Amino acid sequence: SQTIHQWPATLVQPVGSPLSLECTVEGTSNPNLYWYRQAAGRGLQLLFYSVGIGQISSEVPQNLSASRPQDRQFILSSKKLLLSDSGFYLCAWSFSQVNYGYTFGSGTRLTVV
């Protein structure tokens, strides 16, 4: 069966510091991968999605970037964090067809201080 791992679970970082969040999927090949951010426990904002190695689509202009160096690995990065980057970050994967829905990782709660 497929599983998704996301770490770390919580992170407190100072303004201006770099960021690296990692997500890996097991048990499937060529998944679609997504990074979402959730502010104040409400709706999910799509940040990046990827349909293959090295293929990244950005949904909103921001201080963040994403990379997919391997088929089942998705990384969210920032060179210099802003206060506004605080939030709950969720990685998700899906098969290529949306009819199967998404499976989410356990999330990373990022606080920028």
Add this chain to the structure above:
Amino acid sequence: EDKVVQSPLSLVVHEGDTVTLNCSYEVTNFRSLLWYKQEKKAPTFLFMLTSSGIEKKSGRLSSILDKKELFSILNITATQTGDSAVYLCAVGTSGSRLTFGEGTQLTVNP
């Protein structure tokens, strides 16, 4: 721009009450509508709806889709404190992307 609107944004009920959560959408290339329950961490999948008028049911939860009027409802009967969560509605469009609503925060008091 695809849009998903949920109502109410928050709801407080007592155990045993029945609740109805609403989700309306305006999207291009509709493929599916999904409901998720989110407690502390990751959203967990509840239902996926693709056809109008066919109710999906799981225990005390049920959901139905109206593709003509562009909305879905999620019903929870005989609510329990464990039903307290944020309920997220998402619409799938082409390219396997999901657009999420803002969520409904449901609080069930004993």
